[in-house]
Amino acid sequence: MHIQMFINGKWIDAEKQQTRSIINPFNQEEIATAAEGSKADAAWAIKAARKAFDEGNWSQMPASERGEMVRLVGQKIKDEREELARLETLDTGKTIEESLGDMDDIANVFFYFAGLADKDGGEVIESPIPDSTSKVVREPIGVCAQITPWNYPLLQAAWKLAPALAAGNTLVIKPSEITPLTTAKVFEFFEEVGFPEGVVNLVLGTGAEVGSELAESHDVDLVSFTGGIETGKKIMQVASGNVKKIALELGGKNPNIVFADADFETAVDQALNAVFFHAGQVCSAGSRLLVEESIHDVFVEKLIARAKRIKLGNGFDEATESGPLISAEHREKVENYIQIGLDEGATLAVGGKRPENDELQNGFFLEPTIFTNCTNEMRIVQEEVFGPVLTVETFSTKEDAIAKANDTIYGLAGAVFSSDIDKAEDVASKLRMGTVWINDFHPYFAQAPWGGYKQSGFGRELGKIGLEEYTEVKHVFRNKNPQPVNWFQS
Numbered sequence: 001m002h003i004q005m006f007i008n009g010k011w012i013d014a015e016k017q018q019t020r021s022i023i024n025p026f027n028q029e030e031i032a033t034a035a036e037g038s039k040a041d042a043a044w045a046i047k048a049a050r051k052a053f054d055e056g057n058w059s060q061m062p063a064s065e066r067g068e069m070v071r072l073v074g075q076k077i078k079d080e081r082e083e084l085a086r087l088e089t090l091d092t093g094k095t096i097e098e099s100l101g102d103m104d105d106i107a108n109v110f111f112y113f114a115g116l117a118d119k120d121g122g123e124v125i126e127s128p129i130p131d132s133t134s135k136v137v138r139e140p141i142g143v144c145a146q147i148t149p150w151n152y153p154l155l156q157a158a159w160k161l162a163p164a165l166a167a168g169n170t171l172v173i174k175p176s177e178i179t180p181l182t183t184a185k186v187f188e189f190f191e192e193v194g195f196p197e198g199v200v201n202l203v204l205g206t207g208a209e210v211g212s213e214l215a216e217s218h219d220v221d222l223v224s225f226t227g228g229i230e231t232g233k234k235i236m237q238v239a240s241g242n243v244k245k246i247a248l249e250l251g252g253k254n255p256n257i258v259f260a261d262a263d264f265e266t267a268v269d270q271a272l273n274a275v276f277f278h279a280g281q282v283c284s285a286g287s288r289l290l291v292e293e294s295i296h297d298v299f300v301e302k303l304i305a306r307a308k309r310i311k312l313g314n315g316f317d318e319a320t321e322s323g324p325l326i327s328a329e330h331r332e333k334v335e336n337y338i339q340i341g342l343d344e345g346a347t348l349a350v351g352g353k354r355p356e357n358d359e360l361q362n363g364f365f366l367e368p369t370i371f372t373n374c375t376n377e378m379r380i381v382q383e384e385v386f387g388p389v390l391t392v393e394t395f396s397t398k399e400d401a402i403a404k405a406n407d408t409i410y411g412l413a414g415a416v417f418s419s420d421i422d423k424a425e426d427v428a429s430k431l432r433m434g435t436v437w438i439n440d441f442h443p444y445f446a447q448a449p450w451g452g453y454k455q456s457g458f459g460r461e462l463g464k465i466g467l468e469e470y471t472e473v474k475h476v477f478r479n480k481n482p483q484p485v486n487w488f489q490s
């Protein structure tokens with residue numbers, strides 16, 4: 001399989017003919033080669049998107065027609081969900097069941113934004129000036145650059161593609177250089193549905209080369225980025241050149257607060273899923289468990305027993321519950337954090353090493369890992385590890401739980417488990433996070449906004465606000481009886 005870029009309505013290789021090998025993280029086999037673009041390729045894609053936007057064929061198309069084209073892409077994703085899921089599992093190692101779930105969510109994101117495309121007809125406002133009218137309308141922003149990570153390749157792309165298009169923008173997207181397969185496949189659907197030339201463009205390559213060109217270009221009006229905090233900071237800096245709009249979905253270090261009055265089995269099961277789902281490579285992973293002192297020992301004992309039983313394996317094997325990490329470099333980064341945890345004096349209760357089974361030796365596997373006796377000062381508690389590593393702390397009171405949960409630079413998501421709903425609602429209202437779950441962990445859907453407080457970023461994806469992020473607001477005032485003003489007398 002060879003993956004090309006899609007620029008100005010054509011499939012092309014990189015100008016410099018460079019390619020990259022795409023690796024299956026389960027066995028390190030090459031699954032595809034991909035064009036490896038350069039700044040020049042990115043610049044060409046931006047030019048195509050700029051021209052398409054300025055010509056107005058897409059932005060001025062009736063919104064209902066645009067919505068219909070976005071819907072047709074969603075339908076193709078739904079029809080091809082098995083093939084897309086197969087590609088996603090090959091590329092990321094995640095289980096096929098998870099990939100299939102992702103594809104259903106992705107189709108729904110396209111359907112949701114397709115439906116919103118023609119729903120905001122603007123607003124007539126009461127003008128205080130006699131003989132005048134005043135209206136407020138939303139218009140597309142222009143050329144959008146979109147940069148996505150490797151953990152949810154197509155899901156993260158869908159959160160950006162569908163609203164940008166429904167709002168009438170043109171775009172250039174750059175998926176992570178290590179997971180381009182599904183995003184490229186969806187560009188086949190854009191082509192089949194008949195999107196006008198230059199409206200949607202796909203560039204492939206590294207962040208340093210292609211990504212930085214997208215963030216810097218003065219022909220780009222908005223850059224929407226999902227990825228790590230350090231990359232986000234760089235993007236903010238270079239995006240300032242033309243004061244382009246920025247949306248950042250960055251990392252998280254998400255607290256999961258379990259009170260003693262929570263349903264025990266549910267809370268244990270959810271705590272396990274919160275952190276170990278997709279090998280912990282989830283921005284909203286519940287990687288910081290805060291458990292009430294009185295149940296700590298029994299809770300952790302049960303959690304450890306269950307963590308030991310998690311079945312690692314090939315994502316295509318039905319028995320597999322968790323796949324490998326994405327790459328050798330990423331596994332080393334996570335292993336480095338495990339060493340940091342040990343050096344800081346946390347107690348390694350389970351895991352912390354590569355599995356010994358023969359059939360897992362070629363994959364980037366790491367055992368589910370739990371550190372107990374953690375404190376908020378530890379780096380292992382404060383920094384995003386992005387792997388199957390849980391830290392456990394205790395709390396004594398509700399106030400203590402809230403203070404510890406909020407003691408982080410991040411603010412993406414958090415959860416509270418309790419049978420006392422008033423208490424849980426009170427905690428939810430005091431957590432400084434973009435999403436708070438009560439007696440659950442992880443649910444997200446197209447209708448509800450997603451995004452972070454504090455250094456988890458700004459801007460929101462999904463929900464009505466996810467469409468608004470891709471619009472400018474214009475006030476149009478009309479004088480129905482124009483007269484000279486006569487301010488200046490001569």
Ligand code: NAD
Nearest residue numbers: 148149150175176206207211212227228231249250251283
């Ligand atoms: P990353 O920051 O390394 O890369 C993300 C994307 O940015 C990739 O496409 C990469 O090529 C590109 N990039 C890298 N350097 C760049 C630069 N200088 N200029 C422009 N683009 C550049 O992140 P990753 O390792 O791919 O993904 C993991 C991170 O993503 C984690 O921190 C995770 O929390 C975060 N994430 C956040 C959310 C969210 O919704 N908040 C969702 C998924 C992932």
